[in-house]
Amino acid sequence: MMLDWYTRYYQVVLDSRANALYCERLAGRNLYQHDFTEMADLDRLIEVTGMSEGQRVLDLGCGNGFITEYLSDQSGACCTGLDFIPEAIRQAEERTRAKRDRLRFQEGDMARLDFPPASFDILIAVDTLYFTELIQTIGEMKRVLAPGGQMALFYAHGWVPWESLDAFPRDSTLPDRTPLALALQAHGLAYRTWDYTQADYAHAQRKQRIAEDLRDAFEAEGNLFLYENHQGEAVGVQRAIEANAHTRYLYHVTTLSNS
Ligand SMILES: C[S@@+](CC[C@H](N)C(=O)[O-])C[C@H]1O[C@@H](n2cnc3c(N)ncnc32)[C@H](O)[C@@H]1O
Numbered sequence: 001m002m003l004d005w006y007t008r009y010y011q012v013v014l015d016s017r018a019n020a021l022y023c024e025r026l027a028g029r030n031l032y033q034h035d036f037t038e039m040a041d042l043d044r045l046i047e048v049t050g051m052s053e054g055q056r057v058l059d060l061g062c063g064n065g066f067i068t069e070y071l072s073d074q075s076g077a078c079c080t081g082l083d084f085i086p087e088a089i090r091q092a093e094e095r096t097r098a099k100r101d102r103l104r105f106q107e108g109d110m111a112r113l114d115f116p117p118a119s120f121d122i123l124i125a126v127d128t129l130y131f132t133e134l135i136q137t138i139g140e141m142k143r144v145l146a147p148g149g150q151m152a153l154f155y156a157h158g159w160v161p162w163e164s165l166d167a168f169p170r171d172s173t174l175p176d177r178t179p180l181a182l183a184l185q186a187h188g189l190a191y192r193t194w195d196y197t198q199a200d201y202a203h204a205q206r207k208q209r210i211a212e213d214l215r216d217a218f219e220a221e222g223n224l225f226l227y228e229n230h231q232g233e234a235v236g237v238q239r240a241i242e243a244n245a246h247t248r249y250l251y252h253v254t255t256l257s258n259s
Contacts, residue, residue: 002131003085009034010064010088012226018217019226025210026203031066035127036203036237036248037154041196042070045124045152048252051075055121058082058144060110061128065092065103071124072103080120081105082113111137118146125153134183142187148257151189155180156200158246161236165243173247180251193249200248201241208234 013019013032023030028039051057053076059068062081065088072079083089084107092105108114110125111132123141141151157178159168171177175193176185184191211218211230218227240246 006063006085007087008225009229010085010091012223014064014091016218016221016223016226018214018221018223021217022210022214022226022230026207031070032064033067034063035154036156036196036200036207037126038203041154041250042067042126043074044250045126045154046071046075048250049122049124049150049152051077051122053077056080056119056146057122057124058115058120060123060125060141062088062092062105064088065096065105067126068092068105069096069099069103072099076102077122078102079104082108082110084109111140113140113144115144117143118149119144121146121149123149123151123153125151125155127154127156129153129155129180134179135186138180138183138187138189142189145255147255149255151191151251151253153180153251153253154196154248155251156237156246156248158237158240159243161239165245168245170245173245175247175249178247178249184251184253189253189255191251191253193251196248196250197241197246200237200246204234204237204241207231208238 020030023033027033055077057077057079059079059081062068062083065081068079068081081092086107089105089107096103123145157173159165207230211227215227218224237246
């Protein structure tokens with residue numbers, strides 16, 4: 001189901017003028033973002049990790065790779081993007097052929113990483129750790145991270161409107177109680193967090209306005225499903241934050257160089 005949705009998304013998004021305008025207006029630049037980040041948030045990933053030339057970076061759930069390419073262009077780091085949608089990886093590989101010395105893409109599942117131990121200095125995940133078994137995935141991520149390596153992970157957790165709000169455990173939105181935090185703790189990984197919940201709320205408000213402004217343009221292209229997805233996410237996140245049942249954090253994991 002999720003695979004089918006993302007396959008359709010990447011098949012149409014490259015040629016969607018409405019979606020390009022939507023990303024430009026919302027995030028500041030069209031990198032085909034399917035997330036809650038803006039350009040300053042991507043720059044924050046570079047800043048917090050000190051990403052620089054010569055480092056090996058893995059972007060988990062890279063989609064069609066525009067964010068991976070941006071991170072590599074800005075920092076000079078050698079970046080690998082991984083996603084399990086073949087069409088997304090095909091687009092990324094084709095577009096970045098001239099940058100193969102520092103940009104690569106690979107089809108694969110983040111829960112079963114096909115890389116030798118200690119292959120990367122930095123692991124990035126921008127709104128992707130929602131569709132995978134986290135204990136296994138964080139274990140795989142730990143395995144491919146070199147001693148002294150880091151992870152920088154944008155992650156939201158909250159109530160979804162089609163489930164019961166009363167049954168939602170609100171304490172699971174605390175930075176040390178989210179499913180991601182529990183998985184990091186289970187693997188003995190140390191982290192610090194920054195709370196992006198208020199930024200997420202403001203982003204969701206703008207997301208809703210911009211999607212609604214562009215609704216006719218999406219429809220004229222035959223891509224109303226993109227509008228419905230953007231709009232639905234925006235409304236759902238606002239409702240959940242208003243109900244005190246949604247948070248978003250940047251998790252920064254650091255490891256010891258002799259670990
Ligand atoms: C919400 S999108 C975010 C894409 C991109 N990081 C961004 O910020 O725009 C989630 C992406 O993660 C990918 N993904 C989800 N689960 C995955 C998994 N287990 N292994 C590999 N890719 C996965 C999806 O195919 C999709 O491209």
